[in-house]
Amino acid sequence: MKPNNKLLLIGWDAADWKIIHALIDDGKMPAMEYLINHGVMGNISTIDPPFSPMLWTSIATGKHADKHGILGFTEPHPNGQGIRPVASTSRKVKAIWNILMQNGLKCHAIGWWPSHPVEPLNGICISEHYHRAFDTIDKPWHMRKGTVHPEHLTETFRKLRVHPQELTQAHILPFIPNAHKIDQDNDRRLFTVTKILAECSSVHAAATWVLENQQWDFVAVYYDAIDHFSHGFMNYYPPKMSIVSDDDFDIYNNVVIAGYMFHDMMLQRLIELAGLDTTIVLVSDHGFHSDHLRPQFIPDEPAAPALQHRPYGIICMKGPKIKTDELIFGASLLDITPTILTLFDLPVGKDMDGKVLSNAMKQSVDINYIPSWEDVQGVCGMHSPEKIEDPFAAQESLKQLIDLGYIDPPPDNVEKAILQSKHESQFCLARVYIHTQRYQEASNILDKLYKASPDQIRFAIRLCECLFELNQLEKCKTLVLECREKLNHELKNLPDIDELPDNEKSKNIRIQTGYAKHIYQIDLIEADILLKENQPESALNMYQKIEKQIPQQKHLYIRIGQSYIQLRQYKDAERAFVQAIDIDGDNHQAHHGLGVSLLRQGQYESAIEEFLIAIGLIFYYPLAHFHMGEALMGIHEYERAAEAFQVCLNIAPGFNLARNMLVNIYDNHLNQPEAAEKNRQQIYDHTKDTIVIVSGLPRSGTSLMMQMLEKGGMDIFVDDKRPPDDSNPKGYYEHEAVKGIVYNQSWLKDVGQKAVKIVSHLLFYLPARFHYKIIFMQRDMDEIMFSQHKMLVRMGKAKKGDYPVHLEVAFHKKLAQAREWMAQNANVDVLYVNYSDLIDHPLQEATNICNFLSLDLNISRMISAVDKQLYHVKI
Amino acid sequence: MKKNTKIQIETKHSSRMITTQDRKLYDIPVEGSLGLLALGASGLIQWRKKRDSQLQQSSNYETQ
Numbered sequence: 003m004k005p006n007n008k009l010l011l012i013g014w015d016a017a018d019w020k021i022i023h024a025l026i027d028d029g030k031m032p033a034m035e036y037l038i039n040h041g042v043m044g045n046i047s048t049i050d051p052p053f054s055p056m057l058w059t060s061i062a063t064g065k066h067a068d069k070h071g072i073l074g075f076t077e078p079h080p081n082g083q084g085i086r087p088v089a090s091t092s093r094k095v096k097a098i099w100n101i102l103m104q105n106g107l108k109c110h111a112i113g114w115w116p117s118h119p120v121e122p123l124n125g126i127c128i129s130e131h132y133h134r135a136f137d138t139i140d141k142p143w144h145m146r147k148g149t150v151h152p153e154h155l156t157e158t159f160r161k162l163r164v165h166p167q168e169l170t171q172a173h174i175l176p177f178i179p180n181a182h183k184i185d186q187d188n189d190r191r192l193f194t195v196t197k198i199l200a201e202c203s204s205v206h207a208a209a210t211w212v213l214e215n216q217q218w219d220f221v222a223v224y225y226d227a228i229d230h231f232s233h234g235f236m237n238y239y240p241p242k243m244s245i246v247s248d249d250d251f252d253i254y255n256n257v258v259i260a261g262y263m264f265h266d267m268m269l270q271r272l273i274e275l276a277g278l279d280t281t282i283v284l285v286s287d288h289g290f291h292s293d294h295l296r297p298q299f300i301p302d303e304p305a306a307p308a309l310q311h312r313p314y315g316i317i318c319m320k321g322p323k324i325k326t327d328e329l330i331f332g333a334s335l336l337d338i339t340p341t342i343l344t345l346f347d348l349p350v351g352k353d354m355d356g357k358v359l360s361n362a363m364k365q366s367v368d369i370n371y372i373p374s375w376e377d378v379q380g381v382c383g384m385h386s387p388e389k390i391e392d393p394f395a396a397q398e399s400l401k402q403l404i405d406l407g408y409i410d411p412p413p414d415n416v417e418k419a420i421l422q423s424k425h426e427s428q429f430c431l432a433r434v435y436i437h438t439q440r441y442q443e444a445s446n447i448l449d450k451l452y453k454a455s456p457d458q459i460r461f462a463i464r465l466c467e468c469l470f471e472l473n474q475l476e477k478c479k480t481l482v483l484e485c486r487e488k489l490n491h492e493l494k495n496l497p498d499i500d501e502l503p504d505n506e507k508s509k510n511i512r513i514q515t516g517y518a519k520h521i522y523q524i525d526l527i528e529a530d531i532l533l534k535e536n537q538p539e540s541a542l543n544m545y546q547k548i549e550k551q552i553p554q555q556k557h558l559y560i561r562i563g564q565s566y567i568q569l570r571q572y573k574d575a576e577r578a579f580v581q582a583i584d585i586d587g588d589n590h591q592a593h594h595g596l597g598v599s600l601l602r603q604g605q606y607e608s609a610i611e612e613f614l615i616a617i618g619l620i621f622y623y624p625l626a627h628f629h630m631g632e633a634l635m636g637i638h639e640y641e642r643a644a645e646a647f648q649v650c651l652n653i654a655p656g657f658n659l660a661r662n663m664l665v666n667i668y669d670n671h672l673n674q675p676e677a678a679e680k681n682r683q684q685i686y687d688h689t690k691d692t693i694v695i696v697s698g699l700p701r702s703g704t705s706l707m708m709q710m711l712e713k714g715g716m717d718i719f720v721d722d723k724r725p726p727d728d729s730n731p732k733g734y735y736e737h738e739a740v741k742g743i744v745y746n747q748s749w750l751k752d753v754g755q756k757a758v759k760i761v762s763h764l765l766f767y768l769p770a771r772f773h774y775k776i777i778f779m780q781r782d783m784d785e786i787m788f789s790q791h792k793m794l795v796r797m798g799k800a801k802k803g804d805y806p807v808h809l810e811v812a813f814h815k816k817l818a819q820a821r822e823w824m825a826q827n828a829n830v831d832v833l834y835v836n837y838s839d840l841i842d843h844p845l846q847e848a849t850n851i852c853n854f855l856s857l858d859l860n861i862s863r864m865i866s867a868v869d870k871q872l873y874h875v876k877i
Numbered sequence: 878m879k880k881n882t883k884i885q886i887e888t889k890h891s892s893r894m895i896t897t898q899d900r901k902l903y904d905i906p907v908e909g910s911l912g913l914l915a916l917g918a919s920g921l922i923q924w925r926k927k928r929d930s931q932l933q934q935s936s937n938y939e940t941q
Contacts, residue, residue, distance in 0.1 A: 172911070173911055207914075210918045214917075214918065267912065268915045268917070271915055275917075
């Protein structure tokens with residue numbers, strides 16, 4: 003045994019700081035308080051979909067579900083005759099206990115979800131079916147095969163199970179002091195409490211037995227009771243919800259509180275048994291709404307109770323290598339396995355999606371990596387390869403045998419259940435892809451799912467989200483319309499709730515809640531499309547219309563705020579974000595948005611406060627750090643601003659806008675030219691591609707330059723939507739997407755090696771992730787103004803002689819801003835080309851252009867584009 | 878529920894005794910307690926022992 007390097011991983015499903023903090027303040031969770039005071043604590047952000055078997059497998063593997071293979075709650079039984087709870091044999095990759103075992107450490111895993119059938123570890127493995135009692139106490143309580151490893155300990159653990167009917171009032175009254183008021187013939191909730199309590203006592207008894215009686219280096223134990231208490235009784239947690247009766251509140255208001263306190267008592271025991279030198283990691287997979295954000299009704303759809311989950315769970319760590327009494331930021335479920343590996347001085351798999359929580363460690367750690375633990379051979383306690391199987395593939399192969407007539411098909415209802423299970427798991431996979439921004443993969447799955455189940459609006463809505471992100475807006479609009487028609491049809495056919503018998507009311511309320519949620523979602527998508535299509539006013543109108551129908555929605559206020567920011571109406575944006583915060587004070591986007599609104603109004607100190615809150619909630623939020631840097635610059639705190647930009651870059655190394663700010667700070671404020679140069683160099687290292695841009699004011703010769711480049715042999719990024727006319731007889735060389743660059747820059751990745759024309763007013767919106775070579779056309783301002791005027795007259799938009807002198811000043815100002823922007827951004831190289839020089843000395847200018855672009859263009863052909871006849875308006 | 882359950886297991890052997898924090902022997906209630914469940918395997922075993930012996934005594938008394 004290695005006394006100084008043991009680790010106990012405790013999982014508390016759905017544990018939430020909001021409740022824990024309140025109880026600690028009342029002195030009701032002393033063990034938790036001890037852990038916090040002697041270690042680190044923080045939020046842990048969950049991942050989507052927030053379904054526990056997927057999440058706990060991600061915690062144990064450091065990987066998203068598309069890699070680990072656990073996709074939801076159920077899967078087809080490989081024998082093709084039904085469905086079953088997800089099984090450990092469906093996990094495709096090594097769990098942390100497998101990796102540690104492979105490295106000679108003694109590992110035990112108790113109750114992890116999913117862990118049935120148990121894996122042949124070098125320690126004890128007890129599956130998540132261990133503690134479930136399905137019958138009364140007078141009947142035999144069988145234990146399923148595959149529940150305990152090693153099998154010879156089955157009898158030992160069988161005796162450590164607690165049956166719900168074993169419990170007495172001494173156990174129940176702390177949860178329900180008014181239990182005597184319950185009519186148990188009609189109210190099963192008391193039994194539910196005893197069942198949950200008995201089950202977690204069983205798991206705890208097994209875990210403590212292992213800690214007391216076995217050698218160990220690593221123990222993982224999972225408790226599901228907080229989640230179960232919360233789903234069953236959070237509606238009765240104070241303050242009373244309007245939908246809860248006084249009697250119910252009176253009886254059940256203490257269940258959740260007592261559940262947490264009991265977990266604290268169990269934690270106390272685990273801490274004692276683990277010993278002082280052991281590292282303890284306590285995590286939850288998500289939180290649970292316990293306040294006004296508790297949903298009143300849950301829609302009638304699979305896994306809908308997950309809507310009660312809060313996106314932040316808890317993480318708490320204590321141990322010899324862990325800092326004491328500190329907050330950690332930015333933890334994700336995916337970080338647990340890489341962090342544990344590092345605590346055991348083992349390398350992290352590069353194929354893991356999480357990172358090491360090095361900010362929790364006392365000393366800076368050298369993090370080592372290997373390509374993948376999956377390739378490392380050796381006994382690791384996983385199931386034998388023949389046992390590991392993809393249940394969906396097994397199902398497919400069975401189907402083929404059924405189709406061929408070798409096997410009888412299952413009964414219709416079983417077949418339907420199998421199909422539904424398959425669809426749900428595919429839906430989970432699509433959600434994983436959406437969460438990891440792989441929209442095309444998600445879209446492919448959702449498209450098939452929706453075709454197979456056109457009544458499932460939730461598939462269509464997720465598909466809309468993907469189409470939106472993929473900029474397939476027309477397809478998205480069509481689908482939104484289709485959803486709306488279907489929903490309207492369903493709503494028309496809904497029965498009147500008041501006329502239904504009592505036993506049907508609840509289900510119908512849930513169905514209606516589901517429809518209302520879907521309508522809200524498609525309304526939002528429709529408005530989002532308007533915003534993306536550069537119609538912020540229309541989007542705003544639509545958001546406000548939605549608000550009238552469904553007020554008090556934080557996501558709505560956040561979008562309203564974002565629209566106002568796009569419209570540069572910062573006071574209004576501020577108001578909207580405050581409304582979002584009033585609804586949910588823990589929403590990082592709302593605090594960030596409020597910060598930006600205040601920043602743009604010059605209220606730097608207040609903006610910084612908001613950014614700090616946003617960062618406290620989600621540390622890995624590069625935009626919040628960036629804007630904090632901007633706000634710090636506003637109060638001339640340049641060193642702190644540089645730190646903020648640096649943190650932003652640590653999280654997002656390709657965020658060149660932040661690097662540009664650093665170059666500016668080091669050059670102009672901190673007098674550190676070397677640091678500026680270093681960052682300038684890094685901009686080149688981190689820019690993806692170089693995009694060639696032809697820019698300048700309209701009528702400054704930009705089209706001519708595009709023609710020259712095209713003739714010289716360069717591809718050009720145009721869509722020919724604007725045909726040639728008298729003002730530009732050879733064409734405008736424009737692309738429609740450029741006009742929308744303020745709101746949508748995604749098309750830039752399609753530009754590739756082509757040259758694109760972007761008027762000088764729009765240069766500011768170029769994202770810093772690319773490097774730009776800008777050929778900037780300059781022309782005498784009077785000539786430009788005169789040429790523009792002539793063009794407007796031709797178009798019938800101005801009267802001849804009605805010359806807009808005042809615009810000259812504005813154009814001069816804009817040009818100066820563009821020059822300043824180009825000078826400040828290290829990812830921008832610029833070549834100024836004087837239009838008259840180009841006309842008079844085309845050879846010289848064409849040569850300069852080729853040198854600037856480092857391209858071997860055909861100069862004589864370039865020159866041929868210059869037609870002095872077209873130089874109409876020389877003044 | 879009491880604010881803090883201060884009972885603990887004294888040894889790790891089969892003759893284990895449950896004591897309070899001030900080292901006094903803890904009188905295990907027949908009906909059990911959350912504190913005993915929170916002690917895990919040891920608390921559960923000790924509680925059942927007490928409960929079953931009490932039941933045995935009652936049963937013996939009734940048959941006498």
